[in-house]
Amino acid sequence: MAPRDSNDPADIAAPGTRRAIYKHRLATRLWHWTNAAAVIVLLGSGLMILNAHPQLYWGQYGANMDQPWFRVGWIFEGGRIPGWLTIPSTYNLALARRWHLTVALVFGFALLAFMLVSLLNRHFQRDLRFRRAELAAKHLAHDVREHLALRFHDAADPGGRNVLQKLSYVGVIFVALPLAIFTGLTMSPGINAAAPWMLDLFGGRQSARSIHFIASMGIALFIIVHLTLVILAGPLNEVRSMITGWWHTPQEPQR
């Protein structure tokens, strides 16, 4: 069976039937799982690195005598991120940095490759581009209500992404992930010398460190919501589609 375009009108399901739709291309699936593994390691090792100085500041400098805007101690007793959230699980700054900085290369170049391929194979234009009607307040409110009622698929286009999905994917792929990369580079004293404009863009090294943390917490929040929705939408079908590419239209009664 040849892969079919998920926007094909022929995909409109007859009530009560299930059909397979080729929803995720190989490049998307490869990147999804590479990125999932990389981001988990980056989050865990990043939290261990934060434990080495568990305070965040705004501006060019910030150390113990200066005023932080955030202390890990406000959230966790003992002032440290607990070991069940960090890689490694014990305090080891050198090893956490090795994890973080090696996997960051994989993560960064994988994102770059995914972006280039997705422009060439038109994944971005086809699946993530916003249509004017979708962004109308009425449509957005309707989509929020549908999500709250746990109805995730448009019967007229079951393989398509709804506007909330598009907003969150676009937010992660084009805002949060690149922001994490560029603020991460801004924490490198070598890159600071070569590209001082990045320091100006983010307002200093300690501001970049703060934004890096905020972006990564945004990514963590996305993962939690993403996994929750995968579970609510039918985890076997969703996970299989991200492995094989083939997604089955839901059996939920048509409205």
Place this chain on the structure above:
Amino acid sequence: MILTRRALFTGVAASGATLLAGCDRLGESEAFRSILFKGADWNEWTQRALTERNALAREFRPDQMSPVFRTNGTRNPDTPSYNAQAATGFADWRVRIDGLVARPQALSIAQLSSMPQRAQITRHDCVEGWSAIGKWQGPQLSTVLNAAGLSDRARFLVFHCADAYSGGTRPYYESIDLVDAFHPQTILALGLNDERLGIGHGAPVRLRVERHLGYKHAKYVERIEAVASLADIHGGKGGLWEDIAGYEWYAGI
């Protein structure tokens, strides 16, 4: 589809725990560590390939300086010989420059002070994550190296220091390559914030190698050795923290 909510959440929690435990085990495996540690070489190679080798670290205005510049690492070597030197204001302290050089030197603090000085207000970034901005002053390392005449075979400079770790058994040392050694902002700092360097900051002389994290900035420098390879020096990884804890030798990231 038979998948209860309980089974699902147990599964998610169990795979999370397995993943983290797996990362711990991987991190302890020698074979995996050698791959993981290769990342430092890839990062160094990428940075050196894509960035200007002589680019200057940012210098700041006096009003941008940290109100307090904290100390870290060894705050006082506290050995009998160091204490005796400190008691005389480091009048007899010598910085020896030897190894692969044509004219070995033994420079006093007075001699280093009489060389052309460079003052720079730069940001110090600790590997732990904090930063402080201060004004450092001293002769450029290149001045001292030119006086000694580096051999063509010299590829690294090793800084031997007066402090030691592990109950005094592991002398502190650090090393840099020639790109950083001849960088205009690499100085042998004698002063911080318009005063003589205090003991907590590495008196009487400390390396400033801007564009690197704090652990490269060796304090209490007694000897600068020009070498062709780092393999035979102490643990062979180019620095105390590199040897004992696994920190990256290239600390530009």
